[in-house]
Amino acid sequence: MRLDKLGVVIAVITGYAVTVAPFATFRANRIVAGEPQTLLNSLPAWAGPTLLAIIGIAVLIGLFRTPATFRLAASFAALIALFLLIGLAAEHLTPANNTYARVSPASGFWLLLFAFALLAADALTRLQPTPLMRIIVLVLAGAFIGGVLASGSWDKLSILKEYGARADSFWTEAGKHITLTIGSLVAAVLVGIPLGVLCHRVQKLRAIVLNVLNIVQTIPSIALFGILIAPLGWIAAHVPGAAEIGIKGIGMAPAFVALFLYSLLPVVANTVVGLAGVPSGANDAARGVGMTERQRLFKVEFPLAFPVILTGVRIVLVQNIGLATIAALIGGGGFGVFVFQGIGQTAMDLVLLGAVPTVLLAFAAATILDAAVELSSPSHSRTSA
Amino acid sequence: MIEIENITKRYGAATVVNDVSLVVEPRTVTVIVGTSGSGKTTLMRMINRLVEPTSGIIKLDGEDNRSLPGHELRRRIGYAIQGHGLFPHRTVAQNIAIVPVLLGWDKAKIDKRVEELLSLFQLDPTIFGPRYPHELSGGQQQRIGVARALAAEPNVLLMDEPFGALDPVIRSKAQEDLLSIQKRFGTTIILVTHDMEEAIHLGHKIAVMDGGNLLQYATPAEILANPATDFVATLVGTGDRPFRFLSLNSTGDAVEPGNAEGEAIPASASQRDALAELLWSGRPALPVINEAGKAIGRVTVEGLVKRASRPAA
Numbered sequence: 001m002r003l004d005k006l007g008v009v010i011a012v013i014t015g016y017a018v019t020v021a022p023f024a025t026f027r028a029n030r031i032v033a034g035e036p037q038t039l040l041n042s043l044p045a046w047a048g049p050t051l052l053a054i055i056g057i058a059v060l061i062g063l064f065r066t067p068a069t070f071r072l073a074a075s076f077a078a079l080i081a082l083f084l085l086i087g088l089a090a091e092h093l094t095p096a097n098n099t100y101a102r103v104s105p106a107s108g109f110w111l112l113l114f115a116f117a118l119l120a121a122d123a124l125t126r127l128q129p130t131p132l133m134r135i136i137v138l139v140l141a142g143a144f145i146g147g148v149l150a151s152g153s154w155d156k157l158s159i160l161k162e163y164g165a166r167a168d169s170f171w172t173e174a175g176k177h178i179t180l181t182i183g184s185l186v187a188a189v190l191v192g193i194p195l196g197v198l199c200h201r202v203q204k205l206r207a208i209v210l211n212v213l214n215i216v217q218t219i220p221s222i223a224l225f226g227i228l229i230a231p232l233g234w235i236a237a238h239v240p241g242a243a244e245i246g247i248k249g250i251g252m253a254p255a256f257v258a259l260f261l262y263s264l265l266p267v268v269a270n271t272v273v274g275l276a277g278v279p280s281g282a283n284d285a286a287r288g289v290g291m292t293e294r295q296r297l298f299k300v301e302f303p304l305a306f307p308v309i310l311t312g313v314r315i316v317l318v319q320n321i322g323l324a325t326i327a328a329l330i331g332g333g334g335f336g337v338f339v340f341q342g343i344g345q346t347a348m349d350l351v352l353l354g355a356v357p358t359v360l361l362a363f364a365a366a367t368i369l370d371a372a373v374e375l376s377s378p379s380h381s382r383t384s385a
Numbered sequence: 386m387i388e389i390e391n392i393t394k395r396y397g398a399a400t401v402v403n404d405v406s407l408v409v410e411p412r413t414v415t416v417i418v419g420t421s422g423s424g425k426t427t428l429m430r431m432i433n434r435l436v437e438p439t440s441g442i443i444k445l446d447g448e449d450n451r452s453l454p455g456h457e458l459r460r461r462i463g464y465a466i467q468g469h470g471l472f473p474h475r476t477v478a479q480n481i482a483i484v485p486v487l488l489g490w491d492k493a494k495i496d497k498r499v500e501e502l503l504s505l506f507q508l509d510p511t512i513f514g515p516r517y518p519h520e521l522s523g524g525q526q527q528r529i530g531v532a533r534a535l536a537a538e539p540n541v542l543l544m545d546e547p548f549g550a551l552d553p554v555i556r557s558k559a560q561e562d563l564l565s566i567q568k569r570f571g572t573t574i575i576l577v578t579h580d581m582e583e584a585i586h587l588g589h590k591i592a593v594m595d596g597g598n599l600l601q602y603a604t605p606a607e608i609l610a611n612p613a614t615d616f617v618a619t620l621v622g623t624g625d626r627p628f629r630f631l632s633l634n635s636t637g638d639a640v641e642p643g644n645a646e647g648e649a650i651p652a653s654a655s656q657r658d659a660l661a662e663l664l665w666s667g668r669p670a671l672p673v674i675n676e677a678g679k680a681i682g683r684v685t686v687e688g689l690v691k692r693a694s695r696p697a698a
Contacts, residue, residue, distance in 0.1 A: 285470030287435055288543075289483050289533070290460030303474045 006122050007062040013115040014059050018052065021108035024089045027158075029100040030347055036106055042089040054081045055112065062119050072123035078116040082109065083148055090156035104158040104349050131371030138367045158349040159356070162338075169337075174357065176252070176333030181320040184256055188263030188316060193309065195264070196271025197297065206272060213265035221258060221326045228254040229330075255332030259323055263316040270312025274305030307377040314369035321362040325354065386411050387432065387541065387573065392441035394427055394597075401427045403597040404441070409590075411446075411540075412571040414564075416588035418581055418620065424597040425577045429543050432575065433462045445541065460487055463534035463542035463572070467549040469526040471518040477503070477529050478514035484537040502532040506562070524555040531563065535570070544576040548583065560587060581620050585609070585629050593617050605633055610696050627693035632657035636673055639692055640682040645670035652681060660689045 022036030023043075040048040058074040090103040129137070154160050163170055199206040219227070233249030235242045247253045278301050286296040302309075328336030338354030341347075387409040394402040402424040409415045419425040430436040432443055434455045443450045450458055471480050478499045485495045503510040506528040518526055527547065534542055547563075548556045564587065567574055578584055584591045585605045592602045593613075601613035609630050612618035621629070636659040637652030649672040650659050663671055663686050670685045 279470075279473065281466060281468050281470035282472050284435075284466055285464070285472070285533075288433065288459060288464035288466065288470070290456045290458070290487055292456045295456075295487070300472060300474075304472075 001064040003063060004065050006118070007059075007064065010062050010115045010119050011059050013111055014055060017108045017111035017115065018055065021111055022106040023108040024086070024093060025104050025106040026093045027102045027104075030102055030158075030349075031345065034102075034104075034106075037089075037093060039108060042093055043085060044088065044092050047085055047088055047092075051081055051085050054078055058116065058119070068123045068126035071119060072127065075116045075120035075123060079113070079120065080144070082112055082116070083145070084153065087148070087153035087155075087157060090154070090158075094156050102158040102161065102349065103156060104352075131374045134367055135371050138364060142364070159352050162347070162350045162353045166338075170353070173333055173335055173337050176327075177321075177324050177335050177358075177361075180252065180255055180259060180324045180327055180332065180334055181317065184259035184263055184320055185313070185316050187256075187260050188267050189313060191260075192264050192267030192312075193271050196268045196309075197275065199268060199272050200275040210265075210269060210272070213268060216261050217265045221262075221323060222329065224258045224261070225254050225326075225330045228257055232257070250330045250332075252327070252332045254330055255324070255327035255334075259320050259327075262323060263320060266312040266315040266319070267309075270308050270315075271305065274308030274312075275301055277308060278304045307373055310369065310373045310376055314366065314373060317365045317369060318362050321358060321365060325358055386444075386446055387575070388442075388444040388447075389428075389432075390442045390444070392428065392431060392438050392443060394424070394431065394436060395439045400597050402431070402438075405594075405597075405599045406441075407592055407599060407602045409573060409575060411573050412567075413589040414567055414574045414576065414587050415590045415592060416584040417575065417577045417592045417594060418579065418584045419594035420579060422596075423594040425579075425592075425594045426545055428594065429545060429575055429577050432541075433459045433464060433543055435459070460484055460537065461539055461541075463537075463539040465530045465534040465542070465544045465547045467546035469518070469530035469550075471526060471529060471533070473518055475517075476514065477508075477516050477518065477521070478510075480518065480529060481533045481536050483533060488537055490537075498536060502536060505566070506532050523551055524559065527551055527555075527559055528562070531559075531566075535566070535572070538570070540573060542572050542574045544574065546578055547576065549578075563587065581622065582629070585632065593620060606630070606696075609633075628657050628660075631655065631660055631689065631693050634692070636684055637675075637681075639684050639688055640673050641685060641688055643670070643683050644680070645672045645683040645685075647671065649674040649680065650684070651676070656684075656689055656692060659684050660686070660693070663689070 018039055023039040023041075024037045025034035026037055027034040039051065042048070043051065055078055058078040061070050061074040086105050086109055093103045094101050124134070124137070148154060149160075155164070195209060199209050216224075229249040232247060232254050236248045237243075239247075282300055282304065283296065286300040291299065324332075324334045325336035325339060327334045328340050335354040335358045339351050340354075342350030342352075342354065389405060389407050389409075392402055392405045393400065405424075405428060407415075417425040417429060427436055431438045432445075432450065434450060445462075453461075471477075472483070475483075478496075481499045481502055482495045485498060490498075499514065500510040503513055508525065508528065513521070513525070513529075518529070521529065527550070531544075531547065534544070548559050551559060560583065563574075566572070576587060585608075588605055590602065591605055591608050593600045593608065593616075595616050601608060601617050603613075608617060609621055609626055612621055632655045634656050635652060636650055636654045636656055639656050639659070640652065645668070647666065647668055650662055652673050652675050659671060659673075663669070663684070669687075670683045672680050672683050675681050
């Protein structure tokens with residue numbers, strides 16, 4: 001049998017992860033330096049060899065050129081085993097009745113997670129799942145993680161101890177994060193699409209608007225927050241009612257405005273590109289059959305440009321989920337709060353409490369919108385049955 | 386009837402159409418011929434006001450075409466373009482139904498009309514109705530483009546190089562279809578092309594344009610016999626002239642009494658085809674049969690050659 005190139009890479013990573021790298025870290029309390037633990041040390045006597053066996057089989061399946069379904073099943077089995085056993089490791093390493101001790105996944109665990117996620121992604125790509133199938137896989141993965149969380153088997157892990165200590169504020173910040181992300185996206189779509197249509201129709205405006213938005217895009221987010229403090233502060237002080245609805249130099253308002261400004265370029269640019277891509281014959285015919293300008297826009301141009309515009313929305317959503325983390329710097333809230341608190345306290349698990357949900361949210365948003373773009377594209381909906 | 390009176394179109398300093406006047410009789414096919422940049426498409430697009438003239442008037446059945454808003458005017462005029470211009474995101478049936486939908490016809494009437502048109506163009510409505518344009522061949526797309534233009538039963542049909550993207554075999558079939566549909570509905574057709582052969586074949590009258598000017602507006606026979614300028618003569622092609630002339634009339638018109646040996650030619654074939662058959666088979670005469678298959682006489686090489694010579698002015 002012939003070797004698979006990616007399989008070789010995965011085998012090397014897993015080899016390093018199980019032999020050299022520590023699987024979990026034990027710390028006597030939250031901020032002291034940790035003691036790295038090997039995979040076999042971290043787990044109960046029966047579990048360590050079991051995990052090694054599952055990993056070994058999965059690596060072998062990945063190493064040779066096997067059917068994609070086998071590879072997918074092997075990678076999922078390894079991922080599920082990793083997820084379940086890291087909770088068990090926390091249970092195993094924490095001394096009884098000790099509430100100060102912290103156990104967190106170490107580099108070995110993360111490398112294994114990365115290696116098998118890579119194998120799973122590669123297998124999924126080879127299977128060419130339909131958009132609907134991809135969403136189903138996403139929902140199943142979400143349900144699995146939700147189930148593990150609900151079962152309490154991860155409760156001894158350090159990151160969940162951090163969560164336990166601030167469960168209320170976690171959900172408040174999650175709400176703020178999503179409000180910031182979705183709110184600025186909606187505002188950008190409401191402003192950006194009409195602006196894009198205008199730029200498409202008026203040649204002179206196009207260069208100006210796109211250049212300005214390009215420049216905005218290059219301003220670093222921290223600098224943009226700084227720039228916004230003065231004007232928003234002025235508005236809060238001088239425009240009646242502005243302060244009452246929450247507009248101030250720091251906090252949610254500047255974060256919202258900054259995300260909105262960053263969102264405009266992808267929305268406007270993709271609207272312009274999408275409209276420019278409408279076949280000239282279709283536009284000429286639309287006029288020729290007697291459509292009004294409005295009918296032509298809504299019945300011909302928008303439907304044909306929709307997949308490209310939706311791609312812009314996808315870029316914005318994923319970008320905003322990541323960028324909204326920075327909002328915490330100016331008191332805008334969101335998952336960034338935990339990231340920056342964690343950095344301040346050198347508590348890496350607190351950083352993870354902010355970072356992991358952000359990554360998962362971005363990943364889920366990208367998967368769902370990619371599926372939506374594909375469903376709306378001509379090549380998908382228009383192939384013959 | 387379409388009356389074009391002193392129409393001029395300028396873009397900045399460039400005059401694209403220069404003071405053109407012509408009258409298109411109802412229920413006829415008028416072909417506007419010219420090279421690219423001659424202003425032929427612009428002239429046609431001013432009829433349904435896709436382009437607004439700089440000066441001059443266009444009247445449809447005596448009524449100024451500016452008496453209606455542009456989009457309402459265009460719903461009354463059929464419009465078919467090169468490369469069909471179908472909407473890629475709509476099915477064949479939805480494409481054909483565009484104008485009736487814009488006019489607010491009720492659904493039953495629209496469905497019936499779509500079915501009727503698809504059948505007319507020899508496309509099975511149950512098979513082709515739900516398909517998308519990209520699933521059709523070039524010839525089928527072109528037929529759908531014409532069917533869409535005819536959907537609301539317009540009196541006038543404008544066609545911009547409608548057969549330009551088709552291969553020669555499908556093109557001649559599409560031309561025959563167009564002629565039979567024109568006879569059937571009595572539609573007034575204005576067709577733009579750069580192909581003089583197509584113009585002679587389809588047009589009751591031909592308008593030759595060059596550099597924005599109308600050089601000649603006459604019947605094909607007149608244009609072949611007496612081209613108004615050297616440019617028109619070049620377009621007609623001196624080498625092909627006698628054969629194009631013969632192609633204007635049917636064999637039935639050249640029948641002489643008498644018999645001939647060998648395979649017969651139908652009276653409906655053009656005289657050009659008859660001459661070609663005579664030359665190719667090396668016979669001096671061909672028997673001619675009518676639609677019923679009955680012999681009605683013969684055509685001779687000598688007779689056809691006489692007909693191919695330039696008519697006395």
